[in-house]
Amino acid sequence: MAHGQSRLSRLVLPVGGRDHVLGPADAPTTLVEYGDYECPYCGLAHPIVKEVLHRMGPRVRFAFRNFPLAEMHPHALRAAEAAEAAGAQGKFWQMHDTLYEHQRALDEPDLLRYAERIGLDHTRFLTELSEHAWEARVREDFMTGVRSGVNGTPTFFVNGIRHDGPWDAEALVAALLASSRRPA
């Protein structure tokens, strides 16, 4: 294998039916974020992603996958499981937004409070959380990230290629537009 050369890190698992997706399935560009609900940089990225989606409109599809850095962030794994549990009740994005907007309050009672606020079936949410029903799914996200070259959080992929530059809205929009002009 060559050494000292830049190697492109590519998304090993394309966006598909298992993913939480915003935007049209046939959008010309796909933005994937691997994120951690307790990571302050992901917290910063959250409104940026919203702005990017707003500016790109139907030209982008966005998928979020979990990459909890559990050694560093003791609440990250549980928060990710809570988002997935909400997703099982069709309310992934509501929980996703709530978690990012309350990054400093991610203890178990907080998660239960958020579940109630967004109108989840309380018993089901509590059961799934206490049985770690979604932990395997979160770990699966994590491993697809590792194998795709996720190198910290947040890590973005623009049309399947790891985005190594800055991730302000300007930069992400530019990267998406550039990739939509490139032949696939």
Place this chain on the structure above:
Amino acid sequence: MTSQERAANSDQRQAAEVRSGSIIPPGAPAPPFTLHSTPDQTVSLSDFRGQPVVLAFYPADWSPVCGDQMALYNEILPEFRRYGATVLGISVDGAWCHAAFASARKLHFPLLADFEPKGGVARTYGAYRARDGVAERALFVIDGDGIVRWSYLSPIGVNPGADGILEALEALTSTPRSA
């Protein structure tokens, strides 16, 4: 480190400087080293004969948290262990600095201090960035016989992630080296 080991590191450095500019390629023997992992403990490459070693040179302790290369490897240790591999981080930071960094980030693998002579081991791997006085972001997967099986030099500002390392470890276990 004994004076003998220090002399050996110094000889290797001179040998490496002749090669100048590129990191050790696959197929070459991994230069031996003995470095401090804590103020009172040393680690030698030869300690790990018979098992793969992931040697990760990096510029400095204390880079921003969530994009930190060592923190990432820390999260993925169970994956590396599935291949029986040991991860060693190396930078020119001193052992006390490493100790504080490892404790703050709860790192569960050794960080080696390539501190005296500064960058001596990094030079033998072609992974010293003389103009900045730090190690490059360079990765080496070394097999149980001490042979480099994969190496990669990342742009200094880009954390290379772990995908290349895991692919290399996978290749190592599926295609045993011929004698």
